[in-house]
Amino acid sequence: MKIQKIEAIEILDSRGNPTVEVNLKLEDGTTSRAMVPSGASTGEREATELRDGDKKRYGGKGVLKAVENVNTVIAKAIKDKSIHTQRELDYLLIELDGTKNKAKLGANAILGVSMAYARAKAQSAKIPLYECLGGSYAHIMPVPCMNVINGGKHADNTLDFQEFMIAPHSAPSFREAIRMGEEVFHSLKNVLKTKGLSTGVGDEGGFAPDLKSNEQAVEMILEGIHKAGYKPGIDVSICLDPAASEMWENGMYKFFKSSQKLVSSDEMVKLWESWTTQYPIVLLEDGLSENDWEGWKNLTDILGDKIEIVGDDLFCTNKSILEKGIEKGVANSILIKLNQIGTVTETLETTELAYKNSYNCFVSHRSGETVDSFIADLTVALNAGHLKTGSGCRGERIEKFNQLMRIENELGKSSQFAGLKAFKNAK
Numbered sequence: 001m002k003i004q005k006i007e008a009i010e011i012l013d014s015r016g017n018p019t020v021e022v023n024l025k026l027e028d029g030t031t032s033r034a035m036v037p038s039g040a041s042t043g044e045r046e047a048t049e050l051r052d053g054d055k056k057r058y059g060g061k062g063v064l065k066a067v068e069n070v071n072t073v074i075a076k077a078i079k080d081k082s083i084h085t086q087r088e089l090d091y092l093l094i095e096l097d098g099t100k101n102k103a104k105l106g107a108n109a110i111l112g113v114s115m116a117y118a119r120a121k122a123q124s125a126k127i128p129l130y131e132c133l134g135g136s137y138a139h140i141m142p143v144p145c146m147n148v149i150n151g152g153k154h155a156d157n158t159l160d161f162q163e164f165m166i167a168p169h170s171a172p173s174f175r176e177a178i179r180m181g182e183e184v185f186h187s188l189k190n191v192l193k194t195k196g197l198s199t200g201v202g203d204e205g206g207f208a209p210d211l212k213s214n215e216q217a218v219e220m221i222l223e224g225i226h227k228a229g230y231k232p233g234i235d236v237s238i239c240l241d242p243a244a245s246e247m248w249e250n251g252m253y254k255f256f257k258s259s260q261k262l263v264s265s266d267e268m269v270k271l272w273e274s275w276t277t278q279y280p281i282v283l284l285e286d287g288l289s290e291n292d293w294e295g296w297k298n299l300t301d302i303l304g305d306k307i308e309i310v311g312d313d314l315f316c317t318n319k320s321i322l323e324k325g326i327e328k329g330v331a332n333s334i335l336i337k338l339n340q341i342g343t344v345t346e347t348l349e350t351t352e353l354a355y356k357n358s359y360n361c362f363v364s365h366r367s368g369e370t371v372d373s374f375i376a377d378l379t380v381a382l383n384a385g386h387l388k389t390g391s392g393c394r395g396e397r398i399e400k401f402n403q404l405m406r407i408e409n410e411l412g413k414s415s416q417f418a419g420l421k422a423f424k425n426a427k
């Protein structure tokens with residue numbers, strides 16, 4: 001099937017920063033659109049997000065160069081050519097770029113084209129995107145890990161740790177899990193309000209109160225779960241992404257927003273050990289820095305058979321880095337973010353490697369998002385069992401929940417809600 005038309009434009013993401021939108025038309029008349037997300041706490045080894053650097057436009061954050069790359073170099077290479085598969089297109093784009101990290105054309109340019117093509121192929125074949133990406137066995141509905149308290153780089157508050165999530169896993173279906181999660185979200189709002197704390201939200205839609213400690217964030221959530229009528233650990237558990245790479249300073253971890261205290265890698269591991277005995281935690285993402293591989297091994301040895309340990313900045317959805325992790329016995333799960341690697345095909349290759357080695361895949365949004373719901377379909381395509389895509393009150397996050405509810409409806413009786421077994425080692 002030939003690509004008849006391809007056009008990119010600069011649009012805005014949920015933080016009001018520019019990002020790339022790609023519109024594509026196949027020769028059979030099928031049209032599709034994809035929008036590219038953007039992170040704030042990015043891994044050092046992520047594929048390059050091409051920004052203009054012209055300080056007079058959006059403080060240098062414009063993406064007109066990436067847009068231009070789609071409209072000129074990429075369009076010239078793929079327009080009116082017979083491209084048969086996603087893999088063929090993506091490898092053509094990788095070769096066209098020719099760098100290791102997509103620095104020439106920009107991962108934001110390349111991913112927009114890759115996603116738009118995947119969507120067009122699905123539409124042209126008249127099958128849902130999740131089926132086009134994952135085959136007819138795609139049927140597992142994920143536990144939505146809802147980020148109800150935001151800190152770190154995603155909020156201007158006192159919390160060092162970035163994400164405090166709830167996982168409503170005792171629900172019978174995705175739709176009911178969303179209901180439970182939203183009930184806890186609103187209950188937490190009341191808890192905060194009653195204590196005179198702010199109920200304004202951070203980048204991913206979770207509350208961003210100024211709390212006395214990171215522990216207090218978990219305590220507030222547990223109170224919110226109780227007050228919503230659910231049992232912590234039985235109905236709703238806790239997932240965390242402290243995004244510890246952001247705390248890494250000269251080989252130590254700095255509590256950069258609260259006490260300013262510095263702790264060692266061993267002390268951080270002890271903190272996670274104590275938190276996991278104290279609180280009903282089922283998943284810990286980036287509990288340590290991407291540059292602390294020794295610490296990661298230690299963390300995995302100590303907690304790896306109790307909870308899911310996810311590498312985000314550590315692996316950057318990159319197959320070669322994941323290979324190193326598997327070899328060293330580091331983590332037992334990988335975060336999946338399309339724009340960390342830059343094509344749909346490479347993302348699928350990384351997930352294949354993860355599954356072959358019994359690592360879980362935890363699909364994720366970025367803190368700067370759009371209303372594109374591609375990751376909702378990707379999660380079902382992978383039968384990944386869980387995803388994180390924010391919480392209860394920001395449209396760009398809700399759109400993913402809504403798409404998943406549509407998918408569950410469409411799959412009907414053949415769908416299956418993942419529940420607690422979505423989480424590695426959860427009992």
Ligand SMILES: C=C(OP(=O)(O)O)C(=O)O
Binds near residue numbers: 040041241243365
């Ligand atoms: C979603 C995350 O944040 P960002 O998109 O800022 O990297 C994350 O760290 O997992």
Ligand SMILES: [Mg+2]
Binds near residue numbers: 241312
């Ligand atoms: Mg993360």
